[in-house]
Amino acid sequence: MNKNKDIFVKNLTVLQFKVFSIFILFLCSVSAFSQNGNFYGKVKYDSNEPAVSTFIVLNGNNVKQETNSNINGSFTFKNIPYGNYTIAFYSLNEQPKTVDVTLDSKNKEVNVTLEVAALDEVFVKSKTVQQKIEEKGFAVNVIETKEIAIQSIQVNELLDQSAGVRVRQSGGLGSHAHYNLNGMTGNSVKIFIDGVPIRNFGPSFSLNSIPPSLIKRIEVYKGVVPPHLSDDAMGGAINIVLNGITKNELKASISAGSFGTYRADVNGGYRNHKNGFTARGSAFLNYADNDYEVWGDQVAVALSAGTPDVYIHAKRFHDRYRSQGGKAEFGYTNVEWADKFLAGVLLSNMDQQIQTGATMEIVYGNRFTEQNTKMYSLEYAKKGIVENLDVSAFASYSRLNRKTIDTIATQYSWLGYPTSYYNDPDVWATGAEAGDPTLQKDIDETINARTNLAYNINDNNVIQLNHLLNTFTRDSDDPMLPAAENALKEEREYLKSILTLSFENKAFNEKLRTSVFAKSYYMDRTSKLRTRSSNTSSSTIIIEENNINSNDFGYGGAISYTFSPKFTVFGSAEKAIRLPEANEVFGNVAANVNASVNLKPEHSNNYNLGFTYDNIKFKKHTFGVTSNIFIRDTEDLIMQFPTGSNEEFFENSNIGKIYTEGFDFTLNYTYNDKLFFSGNTSFFNARDYNVTYDVDGNPITPSYERLANTPYFTMNYNLKFKTPNLIQKGSMLSTYTNLLYVNEFFRGSSVLGGSGKTVIPTQVSFDAGFAYTFPKNKVTLSFDVKNIFNNQIFDNYALQKPGRGFYGKLSFTIL
Numbered sequence: 001m002n003k004n005k006d007i008f009v010k011n012l013t014v015l016q017f018k019v020f021s022i023f024i025l026f027l028c029s030v031s032a033f034s035q036n037g038n039f040y041g042k043v044k045y046d047s048n049e050p051a052v053s054t055f056i057v058l059n060g061n062n063v064k065q066e067t068n069s070n071i072n073g074s075f076t077f078k079n080i081p082y083g084n085y086t087i088a089f090y091s092l093n094e095q096p097k098t099v100d101v102t103l104d105s106k107n108k109e110v111n112v113t114l115e116v117a118a119l120d121e122v123f124v125k126s127k128t129v130q131q132k133i134e135e136k137g138f139a140v141n142v143i144e145t146k147e148i149a150i151q152s153i154q155v156n157e158l159l160d161q162s163a164g165v166r167v168r169q170s171g172g173l174g175s176h177a178h179y180n181l182n183g184m185t186g187n188s189v190k191i192f193i194d195g196v197p198i199r200n201f202g203p204s205f206s207l208n209s210i211p212p213s214l215i216k217r218i219e220v221y222k223g224v225v226p227p228h229l230s231d232d233a234m235g236g237a238i239n240i241v242l243n244g245i246t247k248n249e250l251k252a253s254i255s256a257g258s259f260g261t262y263r264a265d266v267n268g269g270y271r272n273h274k275n276g277f278t279a280r281g282s283a284f285l286n287y288a289d290n291d292y293e294v295w296g297d298q299v300a301v302a303l304s305a306g307t308p309d310v311y312i313h314a315k316r317f318h319d320r321y322r323s324q325g326g327k328a329e330f331g332y333t334n335v336e337w338a339d340k341f342l343a344g345v346l347l348s349n350m351d352q353q354i355q356t357g358a359t360m361e362i363v364y365g366n367r368f369t370e371q372n373t374k375m376y377s378l379e380y381a382k383k384g385i386v387e388n389l390d391v392s393a394f395a396s397y398s399r400l401n402r403k404t405i406d407t408i409a410t411q412y413s414w415l416g417y418p419t420s421y422y423n424d425p426d427v428w429a430t431g432a433e434a435g436d437p438t439l440q441k442d443i444d445e446t447i448n449a450r451t452n453l454a455y456n457i458n459d460n461n462v463i464q465l466n467h468l469l470n471t472f473t474r475d476s477d478d479p480m481l482p483a484a485e486n487a488l489k490e491e492r493e494y495l496k497s498i499l500t501l502s503f504e505n506k507a508f509n510e511k512l513r514t515s516v517f518a519k520s521y522y523m524d525r526t527s528k529l530r531t532r533s534s535n536t537s538s539s540t541i542i543i544e545e546n547n548i549n550s551n552d553f554g555y556g557g558a559i560s561y562t563f564s565p566k567f568t569v570f571g572s573a574e575k576a577i578r579l580p581e582a583n584e585v586f587g588n589v590a591a592n593v594n595a596s597v598n599l600k601p602e603h604s605n606n607y608n609l610g611f612t613y614d615n616i617k618f619k620k621h622t623f624g625v626t627s628n629i630f631i632r633d634t635e636d637l638i639m640q641f642p643t644g645s646n647e648e649f650f651e652n653s654n655i656g657k658i659y660t661e662g663f664d665f666t667l668n669y670t671y672n673d674k675l676f677f678s679g680n681t682s683f684f685n686a687r688d689y690n691v692t693y694d695v696d697g698n699p700i701t702p703s704y705e706r707l708a709n710t711p712y713f714t715m716n717y718n719l720k721f722k723t724p725n726l727i728q729k730g731s732m733l734s735t736y737t738n739l740l741y742v743n744e745f746f747r748g749s750s751v752l753g754g755s756g757k758t759v760i761p762t763q764v765s766f767d768a769g770f771a772y773t774f775p776k777n778k779v780t781l782s783f784d785v786k787n788i789f790n791n792q793i794f795d796n797y798a799l800q801k802p803g804r805g806f807y808g809k810l811s812f813t814i815l
Helices: 002-032 129-134 155-160 582-586
Strands: 036-045 055-060 063-068 074-081 083-090 097-103 107-109 112-114 140-144 165-169 177-181 189-193 215-222 236-242 249-257 261-271 277-288 300-302 309-311 321-335 338-353 368-386 389-405 410-412 418-421 441-458 461-477 491-507 512-532 541-564 567-578 602-618 621-635 638-643 649-654 657-671 675-690 703-706 713-724 732-742 763-773 779-786 805-813
Touching: 036 083, 036 097, 055 074, 063 074, 074 083, 074 368, 074 441, 083 112, 097 107, 097 112, 155 165, 155 215, 177 189, 321 368, 461 582, 491 582, 512 582
Parallel strands: 036 107, 036 112, 189 236
Antiparallel strands: 036 074, 055 063, 055 083, 083 097, 140 215, 165 177, 215 236, 249 261, 249 805, 261 277, 277 321, 300 309, 321 338, 338 368, 368 389, 389 441, 410 418, 441 461, 461 491, 491 512, 512 541, 541 567, 567 602, 602 621, 621 657, 638 649, 657 675, 675 703, 675 713, 713 732, 732 763, 763 779, 779 805
8 A cells, every 4th residue: 555655656756747847848938939138236325225125116118017125225127028118216215216228138237326315205106915915816805913913912813803704712722723714614724824734833833822923914815715825725725924034133022811821922033134144033932721710501510419400600620721832944035046045943832731522511620632843844935046937945844742641530510529430440441531541642744845836928927836745644652552452553644735737817007817727636545543342341443444545626716807096806716625634534632533534525616706995085084895705615515513422522524515605894994094993794604405315216305504503694893093192202002992793603403512502692792902102112012801791702512712801911122
């Protein structure tokens, strides 16, 4: 079996090399007929210092391009047709300058010196990164974190305030979270850090752990995902873009709050302006007791045997979470031979007590898990590595060590007292809180390689080839198992390969943007897992072998048209495939997830249509509206459900055909650059399409049931007010409030913790706070109150989240 896999990998590598060679030959043949060249040069001040971040505009010969000078004052315009041009240079501190140039060779050098400005102000108009992303036709939210980072807020809370996004978290800080984007959920929504799948970073380096101060922006793609994120994201993607530090700086923040919550982070960087050597790093520390109060239909105790349960308010008592980690990168940036060449190392670890099973019916007091991750990476990127060809590559190896500890035969009540003991020496398999006693150790090893090639045929046409290769293996050992059983070693291996070819076009002076792509998906997974005939010491042990592979093909596209700088219409469609994740297939003892070795890939036809009408001004008032309607037609959707008589564990399964249609809507309003309002609403109707058959095998009229455990109607409203120069000149006071509404939704077909209810009730959460930034923008103090009215907030299967909490944060710039 392994031999066959090795042959496959070898053949795949040869095939990729052949495709790549043909692709390069094609590019060379196209470029051979072009009469294009490049402008390059440097811009400096009259003091002889490099003019960093100068805005530069090239015009002429039906060509218009924009760029900014880098840290050395260097700039380039590539693949420009021969002809006459003007190049304008704009700096906020110096006088604008325009030069006339003629391009009549492959490379033309243009060096400019800017003089002291004679004007009081220079106005420069350019599209923001957010505008450029949103104009590509994908249904996307771009969240800028510069101002929000000073608040005592987690990334998941920030995402929860975005249109069409619902973060589903199982408790307080450190608890499991998954993301719902327009009705698609779980691993159908992929998470990336700088375009790299987050699964390579380990569980302690999660969105819940990364401080917002380390993040430059968050890109939320709903439904169709752009080709450069070359994973199998079927329902959407969240891409966290970290601060790319290329200057000397050092920042830090500390925060503390309710439920024993403490957080700290530091990040900084150094760059040598002469040779481009760059070093940057970040570190974080998180701690929470998570001892918040819970109550309701699942929080009950029996005063004595045979008496009815008494419902109480109780504190969680076994839910501590600790995580810490650091990431460092060393290499070169913005040099002649590389835009980026960085070697990196990431170290993180986590330990977490486990309070409940899949629902709050089962209460633990001794079960916990420990995990640590080491990841080593190498990244390279260069635009114009050869004429018109851009390349970027990332490779990483990560090793996750995980241990689950559950050896004490006791369960607890919500009062914190033991309620049951298991002492039968023969029934050893029930001698722990969650069933079998375990000290299971898992070693997960992951290799990830991602390569992107982009050939710029001309200014308006780009061909890209992207490849993602991911391998996963897991070795397990549990000394608590009988020696004979533990000697029967299990095997878990997984290989995933995704190849994407795409074409992008800009037409009608960049008003019309089109992107089309095709994807090839390959998966091969092998497992040898133990099964036991009974839960006694005399049971029979069986090794169950599975080998499953699949080949799938998908395609899609996105289009947008900008009628004016304020009004853009966009649409996208995709035939998408999502391959099961390793943890879904092989399970995860620490997370109470059972193995599901026969999971099939998900398939979905996704459609989006929307518009953006932004920057509508009337005197001191500014408005913006974005709306998107969508359809998801999905087969074999993978969802996670509680299983077992006490719903203590989770298990993933394919649930057939799901049809979803809905919309999301966002309204932004600003008054005099002091008052800011943002409101969004999301509604979708996801139905489980079940077809039953009569005794003769003929289909009966299908019944539609709303998809279980999925909130379908949410609203979020955020209001912020800025007061400059309060108390001190140059200071800024920001006050803000946020209101979250989640309509009631079905938990599932089974009862809610034995209470007879199948509905998770309507939820309302109201937050408020302020942030005061001292003069010179070096220090900011913030204070937040979360869930002011102490309402019950639920997510996954009525697992209650924290109530009212108070949090303070101090952010400061050291260098």
